[in-house]
Amino acid sequence: MHPLVRDLYKRAIMVGRDYPHPRGIEFVRDAWKKALRDAQNYHPQAYSADPRGAEKELRKAVGRGRYAIREMIGVIQLKKYRTMRRRYGAGQLDVDGESKRILDACRDLIHEGN
Amino acid sequence: MKILVGVKRVVDYAVKVRVGANGVDLKNVKMSLNPFCEIAVEEAVKLKEHKKSNVSEVVALSIGPKQCQETLRTALAMGCDRGIHIMTDKRGDYMELQSDAVAKLFQKIVEEKENDVDLVLVGKQAIDSDCGQVGPMLAGYMGWPQATFAANVELDGDGLLVERETDQGTETIKIPKLPAVVSCDLRLNTPRYATLPNIMKAKKKKVDTYKAEELGVDLEPKNKVLEVFEPPPRKEGIMVDDVNSLLDKLKNEAGLIQ
Numbered sequence: 047m048h049p050l051v052r053d054l055y056k057r058a059i060m061v062g063r064d065y066p067h068p069r070g071i072e073f074v075r076d077a078w079k080k081a082l083r084d085a086q087n088y089h090p091q092a093y094s095a096d097p098r099g100a101e102k103e104l105r106k107a108v109g110r111g112r113y114a115i116r117e118m119i120g121v122i123q124l125k126k127y128r129t130m131r132r133r134y135g136a137g138q139l140d141v142d143g144e145s146k147r148i149l150d151a152c153r154d155l156i157h158e159g160n
Numbered sequence: 161m162k163i164l165v166g167v168k169r170v171v172d173y174a175v176k177v178r179v180g181a182n183g184v185d186l187k188n189v190k191m192s193l194n195p196f197c198e199i200a201v202e203e204a205v206k207l208k209e210h211k212k213s214n215v216s217e218v219v220a221l222s223i224g225p226k227q228c229q230e231t232l233r234t235a236l237a238m239g240c241d242r243g244i245h246i247m248t249d250k251r252g253d254y255m256e257l258q259s260d261a262v263a264k265l266f267q268k269i270v271e272e273k274e275n276d277v278d279l280v281l282v283g284k285q286a287i288d289s290d291c292g293q294v295g296p297m298l299a300g301y302m303g304w305p306q307a308t309f310a311a312n313v314e315l316d317g318d319g320l321l322v323e324r325e326t327d328q329g330t331e332t333i334k335i336p337k338l339p340a341v342v343s344c345d346l347r348l349n350t351p352r353y354a355t356l357p358n359i360m361k362a363k364k365k366k367v368d369t370y371k372a373e374e375l376g377v378d379l380e381p382k383n384k385v386l387e388v389f390e391p392p393p394r395k396e397g398i399m400v401d402d403v404n405s406l407l408d409k410l411k412n413e414a415g416l417i418q
Contacts, residue, residue, distance in 0.1 A: 057356045064192075066174060119353045127350070129173060130195050134285075135325075135346050152407060156417060 048104060054111045055082060061118050066125045074118075082111075161215045161338070163204045164270065165240065166282040166294065167197040167222045168252065169231040173287055183255045183388045184288070191227065193234050196283025198351035200344045203313060204281050205239030205352075213315055217241045219274060223257070223265055225249055229367065236362035237354035243365065244269060248372035250379065252289070259293035261379045266294065267301045268375045273368075278338045279320075284309055284345045295343035305340045307333055311347040 055078060062074030081087060088107035090100055171177060172190040179185065193201075201220065208215040220235035222228040223246040232243035246265055250256035270277045285292035292308075299306030307313075307322035311330060314321045320335040325345050354362075372379060400406045411417045 053356075060356050060359070061353070119355075123350060123353065126173060126195060127346070130346050152410065152417060155403070155407060156411075 050105065050108045051082065054108050054115075057112070057115055058118075061115055061122070064122050065118055066122065081114075161213070161278045162274070162276055163207065163215055163218045163279045163281060164266075164274065164277045165197070165201050165204045165218060165220050165235065166266065166280070167201060167220050167231055167235045168194040168283070168286045169222060169224050169228050170194045170253070170286055170288040179388055179390050183251070183385070184253060186251070186253075191231075193231050194283055194286050194288075195351075196285060196287070196344060196346070197235075198238070198283075199346065199348050200281040200283050201235050201238050201240060202349045202351040203310075203344055204279075206349060207279075207313070207315065208239070210315070219244060219277075221266065221269060222246070223248060223262060223372065224252055232367055233359065233362050234354050236365045236367075237358040238352055239358075241365065243367035244273070245367055245369045246372050246375070247369055248379070250372070252286075254289040254291065254383075255385055256381060257379060258381045258383060259289075259291045259297055260382050261377060262294050263297035263301055264377045265372065265375060265379075266298050268377055270302065273370070280304075280339075280341045282341070282343050284343050292343070295341050299341040302339075302341070305335045306342070307335060307340065308343045309345040310342050311345050313342060313344075313348065 058078045059071070059075065062071050062078070065071070065074050067073045087110070088104055090104075169191050170193075171184070171186065172192045173195055175190055177184045177189070201218075204215075204218045207213050208218050218240045219242045220232055220240040221244045222232050222235075224231075226247065228245050228247075232245055236243055246269075248257065252262075266280065270280065280295075280298060282295045282298075284295075295308055296306055298304075307320065307324060309325045310322045311325040312323035316334065318337045320338065320340060320342070321332065322335065322342060323330050323332050325347060398409075400409065407417070
């Protein structure tokens with residue numbers, strides 16, 4: 047295996063440990079192994095005539111892989127931020143606008159009834 | 161300027177915890193860096209990287225068992241220069257080690273082991289104990305000014321300009337002169353993710369280890385935990401047909417309206 051590809055897989059697994067999926071690291075491992083073996087992404091036979099071109103195409107493919115890892119990191123950060131905001135922030139302690147309107151309407155109806 | 165950042169090793173935010181015989185069951189549970197502590201580390205590193213700052217060093221401090229070394233490695237990978245690990249086997253989730261002891265340990269480090277710390281950055285609260293007390297307690301013990309729930313921090317001459325996020329809105333306060341303690345809220349920044357090359361570099365950075373018992377601090381819990389239990393499961397919701405039946409239910413069954 048090309049050392050760049052091995053390094054790419056190691057990076058993917060390192061990030062995959064925090065990836066928010068019900069199956070977790072297994073999902074990441076399966077998806078990445080499948081993608082790395084996929085001939086659509088890179089196949090050395092396509093460039094057997096031109097070894098320098100083959101190396102260049104491989105590096106391009108590794109670049110696309112690293113982009114995919116950056117996207118995974120984005121998903122992890124977003125999920126964490128949204129969960130933390132839901133749990134700890136977002137004006138939790140005051141009554142939000144919609145609930146306030148319902149409660150006010152209820153109060154008016156009760157007073158009207160009396 | 162030297163910055164000390166507190167990092168805590170807590171149960172990962174995405175884990176569904178179980179309550180065992182002795183509090184929350186921590187066996188084989190995924191642990192990671194407290195999200196608010198990550199925000200504090202990111203702020204410290206950002207201050208260091210800022211062109212106009214004169215931050216010489218960012219030191220990360222963690223209290224806990226030997227696995228805290230991994231937590232410190234993550235903080236070092238995010239950009240801290242050095243790590244301090246206070247070894248203790250006491251549980252940090254309020255069961256054995258409580259905020260008072262932690263604040264006193266921080267004080268010991270700042271006063272005796274690390275001279276000229278100008279800024280202590282901590283997270284707003286830890287997601288396991290949810291106390292939010294270490295920052296304010298430390299400021300009290302040291303006699304330093306404090307700014308909690310910081311949503312924006314700027315260096316301003318000899319001091320800081322901090323925007324605080326409260327329930328009523330945002331207020332800006334000025335700390336005229338450092339040293340100070342700042343606790344970081346969610347909106348402060350987006351913490352960077354420690355990638356493999358940075359983690360490799362972090363392995364070479366220095367981590368000092370001290371034993372908590374040898375630092376001469378009273379580690380006994382000041383509050384006693386009587387009971388730990390899971391919240392009752394949420395009851396199913398019911399659909400109502402019109403406003404009158406909603407009012408009827410609110411009045412008679414829920415007892416929310418007189």
